[in-house]
Every structure is written in structure tokens, then in C-alpha cells.
Amino acid sequence: MMTNPLRQLALFGQSFWLDYLSRSLITSGELARLIEDDGLSGVTSNPTIFDKAIASTEEYDEEIGELAARGFSDEAIFEELAVHDVQKACDLLWLVYEASQGQDGFVSLELPPALADDTERTIAEARRLFAKIDRPNAMIKVPGTPAGIPAIEQLIADGVNVNVTLLFALDTYERVMEAYLRGIERRLAAGQAVDRIASVASFFVSRVDTAVDQRLDALLATVTDAEERARIESLKGKAAIANAKLAYQRFKRVFLQGERFARLRERGAQIQRILWASTSTKNPAYSDVMYVEHLIGPYTIQTMAPVTVEAYRDHGKPRANTVEEGLDEAERVLAALGQLGISYQEITQKLQREGVELFQASYESVLRRIAERRRSIITTSERLGSELARYGSDIERTIDALLAANTVERIWQRDASVWTDDTKRQRTISQRLGWLSIADEMRRHLQELESFQQEIRERRFTHLLLLGMGGSSLAPEVFQRVFGHDAEHPELQVLDTTNPDTIRRHRERLDPTRTLLLVSSKSGTTLETMSLAAYWFAELERELGDRAGQHLVVITDPGTPLEDWARSRQAWRIFLNPPDIGGRYSALSFFGLVPAAAIGLPLAALLDPVSAMAERLRRSTPENPGLWLGATLGTLAQLGRDKVTFVLEPAVAPLADWLEQLIAESTGKQATGLIPVVHEPHLAPEHYSNDRVFVTLDLALQPHTPTEALLKAIETLGHPVIRTRFWNLWELGAEMLRWEFAIAVAGKVLGIDPFDEPDVQASKDRTARLLAHYQQTGELVRPPAAFSEGSLSVGGTEASDLRSALTDLIGRIPPAGYLGLLAFIDPTPDTLELLHAIRQLLAERLRIPTILGIGPRYLHSTGQLFKGGPNTGAFIQLVSEPANDLPVPGQRYSFRTMFLAQAYGDYEALVSRGRPVLQISFRRDALEALEQLEQALVVTVH
Numbered sequence: 001m002m003t004n005p006l007r008q009l010a011l012f013g014q015s016f017w018l019d020y021l022s023r024s025l026i027t028s029g030e031l032a033r034l035i036e037d038d039g040l041s042g043v044t045s046n047p048t049i050f051d052k053a054i055a056s057t058e059e060y061d062e063e064i065g066e067l068a069a070r071g072f073s074d075e076a077i078f079e080e081l082a083v084h085d086v087q088k089a090c091d092l093l094w095l096v097y098e099a100s101q102g103q104d105g106f107v108s109l110e111l112p113p114a115l116a117d118d119t120e121r122t123i124a125e126a127r128r129l130f131a132k133i134d135r136p137n138a139m140i141k142v143p144g145t146p147a148g149i150p151a152i153e154q155l156i157a158d159g160v161n162v163n164v165t166l167l168f169a170l171d172t173y174e175r176v177m178e179a180y181l182r183g184i185e186r187r188l189a190a191g192q193a194v195d196r197i198a199s200v201a202s203f204f205v206s207r208v209d210t211a212v213d214q215r216l217d218a219l220l221a222t223v224t225d226a227e228e229r230a231r232i233e234s235l236k237g238k239a240a241i242a243n244a245k246l247a248y249q250r251f252k253r254v255f256l257q258g259e260r261f262a263r264l265r266e267r268g269a270q271i272q273r274i275l276w277a278s279t280s281t282k283n284p285a286y287s288d289v290m291y292v293e294h295l296i297g298p299y300t301i302q303t304m305a306p307v308t309v310e311a312y313r314d315h316g317k318p319r320a321n322t323v324e325e326g327l328d329e330a331e332r333v334l335a336a337l338g339q340l341g342i343s344y345q346e347i348t349q350k351l352q353r354e355g356v357e358l359f360q361a362s363y364e365s366v367l368r369r370i371a372e373r374r375r376s377i378i379t380t381s382e383r384l385g386s387e388l389a390r391y392g393s394d395i396e397r398t399i400d401a402l403l404a405a406n407t408v409e410r411i412w413q414r415d416a417s418v419w420t421d422d423t424k425r426q427r428t429i430s431q432r433l434g435w436l437s438i439a440d441e442m443r444r445h446l447q448e449l450e451s452f453q454q455e456i457r458e459r460r461f462t463h464l465l466l467l468g469m470g471g472s473s474l475a476p477e478v479f480q481r482v483f484g485h486d487a488e489h490p491e492l493q494v495l496d497t498t499n500p501d502t503i504r505r506h507r508e509r510l511d512p513t514r515t516l517l518l519v520s521s522k523s524g525t526t527l528e529t530m531s532l533a534a535y536w537f538a539e540l541e542r543e544l545g546d547r548a549g550q551h552l553v554v555i556t557d558p559g560t561p562l563e564d565w566a567r568s569r570q571a572w573r574i575f576l577n578p579p580d581i582g583g584r585y586s587a588l589s590f591f592g593l594v595p596a597a598a599i600g601l602p603l604a605a606l607l608d609p610v611s612a613m614a615e616r617l618r619r620s621t622p623e624n625p626g627l628w629l630g631a632t633l634g635t636l637a638q639l640g641r642d643k644v645t646f647v648l649e650p651a652v653a654p655l656a657d658w659l660e661q662l663i664a665e666s667t668g669k670q671a672t673g674l675i676p677v678v679h680e681p682h683l684a685p686e687h688y689s690n691d692r693v694f695v696t697l698d699l700a701l702q703p704h705t706p707t708e709a710l711l712k713a714i715e716t717l718g719h720p721v722i723r724t725r726f727w728n729l730w731e732l733g734a735e736m737l738r739w740e741f742a743i744a745v746a747g748k749v750l751g752i753d754p755f756d757e758p759d760v761q762a763s764k765d766r767t768a769r770l771l772a773h774y775q776q777t778g779e780l781v782r783p784p785a786a787f788s789e790g791s792l793s794v795g796g797t798e799a800s801d802l803r804s805a806l807t808d809l810i811g812r813i814p815p816a817g818y819l820g821l822l823a824f825i826d827p828t829p830d831t832l833e834l835l836h837a838i839r840q841l842l843a844e845r846l847r848i849p850t851i852l853g854i855g856p857r858y859l860h861s862t863g864q865l866f867k868g869g870p871n872t873g874a875f876i877q878l879v880s881e882p883a884n885d886l887p888v889p890g891q892r893y894s895f896r897t898m899f900l901a902q903a904y905g906d907y908e909a910l911v912s913r914g915r916p917v918l919q920i921s922f923r924r925d926a927l928e929a930l931e932q933l934e935q936a937l938v939v940t941v942h
């Protein structure tokens, strides 16, 4: 025997629907369970239900974030969330719908209540939503208001399933049935099928009692006569059921007994069932299942709130056809109310009006909630899933202050007063903001770049050798490493070192006849770049004679020495970049796009998302993804979380090198700054210090499980984690623009000028002095060594053995400090592997952030930060003296001398800034030396 009362309702012709819907109801499996176990066969929703659902869980946050990021308004976000839930519920009820041949298994979504008085918009929106949900078992809820009723007729005629909501009065119900019939008739007249057009009429029950009881109570307050009081008392809690029972009689007359519908039925029309809504008992004095109990009958539906479901499952006692019991009594109740001066007309009309207003209030509340969520939770796809630990409100305050100061508008107006009051510096900064509109600028050159791309393809180069430092080479390297090169285009190799061993390795690998040389330098004066250009051009000339210029492409600013140099060598192409863009902000200018074109990347695919991002960066709202990111990083740094640790998914990991330069060189000055920590080996979560913020970039469609697991653990330990999700790799350029903007904003928060690099010069000057002295004397002055041990020669310490020297250095690391491993070395896979192992050892044992810099490359990246940023770094400089040498054409010094002069110059610069630095030089086998160092560290650092 069937014991579940909910299931028994079906035996008496009544469907049991749920008056609730939420994401968790679906995801937890609860809805499926209700269908399976309790015989649930439909779901109704309304704005109040969604308001509750969104308020009570965080399950919507991720989607809110994503939609906000894509520029959806609050209304549109609500619609997406609701439609999504309705679709999922429809899918769960699909089998019910199919099994009942389209009679049952529906899920209803309500139109925005503000449309209740607008027939045309009701029609348009209901059509649109029905199409959008795209499920035959969806219903659109349209209120039975004077404006709603004509819309119902039209919608039925259009084939939209309609749940007519907010019905209280019997005469209104008559009009609703009429509208349904006419809609069906119109369809049939137009030769359209009607068998799958479904509609229900929702009669609201308990609200009638609440309203009538209030009036009765008011009357009781004025009546003293005991008999009269008893009569009034006896009417309490009766009106709603009476009204509903009489509605059922009208239903029967039309749908079960009427001639008109009988004809329609023959042609396949469905009965517009009557649905009892608002069936939870509001007055605790009444039985909690009373409305369900009295309104059972064929062709009816009970939609129950979860509490009523529980109650009815627990103690409901279903009986057949209760809806037809006591009809005389029902008539008497309504008549008696009239006699007491309680106007049925007035009450039902008022209830409908109030119903619309209540839903409108809920609808507005949902929108407010969504608006709040998008602020407080991590909105935008850039913030998706970010976990800001306890810093959320501090960050919000920063954002508010930035917005109040019109920061976004002012940045776009290129108003340099955002960063400084000094008018001279303002002039310089305003010449550094061209990156803001770079996508538009580059679009103007698209044809030129694409024909260049075509020619390169035709010329069948195998390699593109890019000579350039920092901002002039990092973005191209990212493009090559993330996207790879097209098969018909050359592979990009970057040479950004003066180490003759490295240069030679490249020289041995490359065939000048198949290589295109790309010299990139904004200033056109950078020592490494110009020296390498001289060397490589001579190599080209050696092989190609006066055709060498045909293998030369140059990118520089107009009027630089490099431009002259290129012209005099009859370079094949010279790209003159807009001069108002600094090196590290130049990724999307010619500096990035010319090499991208050369390796065969589709430039439009890269640029389109950049333009879309630029639009979003213009918004003066907290959702501006660059504003948010910059404010977050700046605020966290001020609160002691200045180590920006990138934990990137392998597919996008190469971006870290570019980000490192952007962040370090832009913000590391005036004893403040963000300290980027990139490519650090993963540590055990508890080994991360509390001065970190983590940044992750992942691919939505290809999550990298180990990275995810680590980040989850990190989050649990209370570290802030900023997450960015790419939907595809072509968003890379857009992400670069976003970071450029963010770092400009972070600069504002930290009170520095993000566009200069005042401390880079310090080591350049010292190197220049060392080289000048060398040219005069033939001697390169090297820093004095304190002692030698094995193959290592150690300076910058009072100690006399390696272990003590290391111990001393470690002892000098300030609190919340970091350790930089600065290696002037030939970065072969083997040396890099050992350097990573040493780095990991240091990070794990010391539990501090570590940075690895390869010299002289890092001089154009983190070098600024080491000298100009917070005085919290300690450094081990490793100088592997090159085994080979090569001449620098036109100079009296060689590459080896230059390389060493750069190492020594930076060492001196660091020391002069009071940074703890240990210098370890080695002449012989670099691998052996690194192993010796590793062993010393193993026994020293605990």
C-alpha cells in the first residue's frame, strides 16, 4: 500500500508541484529525489523565491561574477540565473512531461512584475523568455491583471505555455478561462496544433484568509454581542477555501461540462488546470496542511512550499475530491462575509494589486542583492572565484576612494595628475599613456602587418632571432611560448643576454640564410641590444654580403640611433612605434605585434578581445576589471601582502615573465612596490609566508588539477587568492592590457609613478664606469673576494667560509623579506634545473618568497625593484664566468667583459643601496659550482 501522502494525491487526480526553486535544490539532488520519492511533477517559482534562493546560498556567486564581467546588467544577470535554474529543473522533469504526454512536468518562471500593466511588453517578454528557456515543459507566469489577460490570449495563440498567476477573484478567473479558450481557438483557426499547449490558472489561497481574517478581527474589536461574535469567529479561516471551491466549480463548468471546450478537446486541446498556490498556512492556529487537505480534486495542482511538503508528507491524510465537499457552506461563507460588509470585490482586487507589488519588491530586492554580490564577492571573470580572505572591505574602500577621485575617467583622459602633482613629471607621464588606445592604433596598421606576415611566410625563414631587452622582448617570447609559431612561419628565439657562451650556442644553431634578425629597442640605445645587433649583423653580412639588410627588421621609436643604424644597413623593414608607450607597456604595440605577425599569429584574434577589454576598462564602476585588480594588489601590499605570487596553469605560465617586469619595474620604487614571485616551485601550502597574495590564471575549459588543489589548500589557510579564468588563449592580449591598467592603478594606490624606472640607471652607470675604466686600462675591476672555497670565490661577506657566509646572509634577511638568486650564467636546461633546485631548497627551508633572476636579463625587469623597492630583499649573486668570448664590433671590450661588468655593476649598485648581497663567482664548470653551492645550502639552511 502506498503510504506517502504526497504520492497519494496523484491517485485523486491532483498533481503535486513544488513552490520553490534554487540552484542547490538542483545541485544537491534534492529535486531529483522529490520527483523520484514523492511523485513531484512540477515546479513553480516567483521573484520572492529567487530572492530567497540568492540570499541564502553562495551558489550563484560564481555565475554572477562571470556575467557581471561580461557586461550583463543586474536584470540580465537575474534572468540568466533564473533561466538557468528553470532549464535544469525542466530537464529533471522531462521524463514526467514525456510520460504524461505533455500534461504534467512543468516548471514556471515569472515575468518581471513591472510588466503587469503592459500588455504588449508582457507578450514580447513572455515570448522571448519562453524561447530562451527553450524547453517544451516550461511555463511563463503572467499575472491575471486587466493588462495581463489579453496577453494570455495572445500568448496561448502563439504557442507559449502560460501559468496565469495572482488569481483571487472568481470573475477574473472567468475572464482568464475565456482568454485561454480564445487563444486555443485562434490557434486552431490558424491550423496550428494545440495538443502541446499547456496552461494553468493559479488561484492564491491562504492570502485570502489572511486578508479576510484581518477584517473579521477588526470587526470583532467593535462587537460585544456574544452570538454575533461567535458568528464572526466561525467565519475565520474559511473564506480562502470557500473561494477556491467555488472557483473549482467554475472550472468544471467550463472545462468538464461546457460544450465549447468539449469541441476544442476533441481537436487535442488540453484542459487549463487549476492550480492552488499560496497553500502554506499563515495562521499558526490553523492546521498546517489545511489548504492542501480541502482542495483535492481531479485536474487540480497543489504547489507547495517546502514546509508544506514536509508537513503533508508527515501527516497529510488525502481523501478523494475534498474540493467538492461543502459547496453550500462555501456559498454561505462568502454570502455571510458580504452581509458583514466585507467586500469580496474590494479584497480580491486589493490582493491582486498587493501581489504584484510584493513580487515587484522581491524583484527589486533580488536586483539589489545581485548588485551587492557583484561588489562584495568576486565579480567579473577576472575575479571569478577569487578569495580575498579578510581583506574584502579594505579593498572596497580603496575602490570607492579611487572612484570618488574619478580615477578611471582621468586615466583615460590621460590626466597625469592621477600619479603626481609635479607638473614636470606630469608632462613625462602624459607621454607614456599611449598604450591605453593601442588596439585602435594597431588596427590602423593591420593591413601593413598582415602583408608583412604574408611576405615572411613566402620567404620561408626558419628562425626569427629577436634582440631586445625587457619590454622589447618579453611579450614576443610569451606569444611564442604560449601559442607556438605557425608551421609556415619562423620560430622566434629571443636573445637577451651578453653572455658569450649563450650567444655562441645560438650562433651555432642558426643558419643566417634562413634567419630573420629582429632588433627591438624603444630607446635605440640599450647597450645589450645595440651590441648584439652589431654582432649579429656582422654575422649576417659574413654569409649574405650586401643582402644582409634584407634579413633585418627593426622596431624602435622615431628618431633613435637604432633607426639611423637600421637605415644605414638598408634594413628590410623599420617599424616606428608610437613614442608615447614605455617598454613594459608595449606588448600590444609594434613591439609585440610585429614578432607576433612574423611567427604567424592571427593578429585580429589577438586584438579583438583587447578592444573589448579596453571598453570594460573604461567603466567607472567597481566592476572595472583593471581597477579592481590594481586596487586589490595595491591595498594588499599596503597591508603587508606585497609578494604577488603567480601560480599559473602550465598553458599560460610563460606570461609570468612579462608580468614580472610590468609589476617589478613599474611599482618597485621609492622603497615600496609589489614583489612579483614567478615560476617558484610549488611549496607545501603551510610553507607559504603571510606576506603573499596568490594570483592564478587558468583555462576554464581545461582546469589544471594539481594547481587547483594547491590553491584550494592555500585559500583554506587564509591567504588571498586572485583568480582569473581564460575562456580561450586568445584572451591573452586582453589580459595584458588589463594588467597594464591594473598596475597603473596600483601605482596610484602606492603613491608612485608607475611609468618611470629611476633605479635601473644605477647599475647601468656603474657598468659604464667599469667598462670605461677597462677601455682605458685593460683591466676590469671586480669586487674583492673574501675567500675561495672549492671552485667558488665569495665576496660581500666578513665570513671566511661558505657556510658562515650563507648563514650571515640569511641572518640579514629582514622580516617579511625575500631572497633573490641573481644568476649571471648561461641558462642551459641543466644550469636552470640546478638553479630551480636551489631556489626550492631556499624557499622550503627558509619559508620565504624567492626570486630567480638571470643576468643581465633581470636588470631590465626585477632589477629596478631590487634597488628601488622595499628594502626587504637579500641577494645571492652568482657569477659564472663565461668560458668563451666574442668581440663586440666597434668596441674595445668583448662580450665577456661586458657581461662581467654588468654583473659587477649591479652588485655594486645593490651594495650601495644597503642591500645584503653575497657574491659567488666561479670560473670552471657551472654545474659543478652550483652543486657545491646546493650542498653547502643543504647543510646550512634548516
Ligand SMILES: O=P(O)(O)OC[C@H]1O[C@](O)(CO)[C@@H](O)[C@@H]1O
Binding pocket: 468, 469, 470, 471, 472, 520, 521, 522, 523, 524, 525, 526, 529, 583, 584, 665, 757, 760, 859, 860, 861
Ligand atoms: O626598448 P629599450 O629602450 O631597449 O629598453 C629595454 C628595457 O630597458 C628598460 O628601459 C630598463 O630596464 C626597460 O624598461 C625596457 O623594457
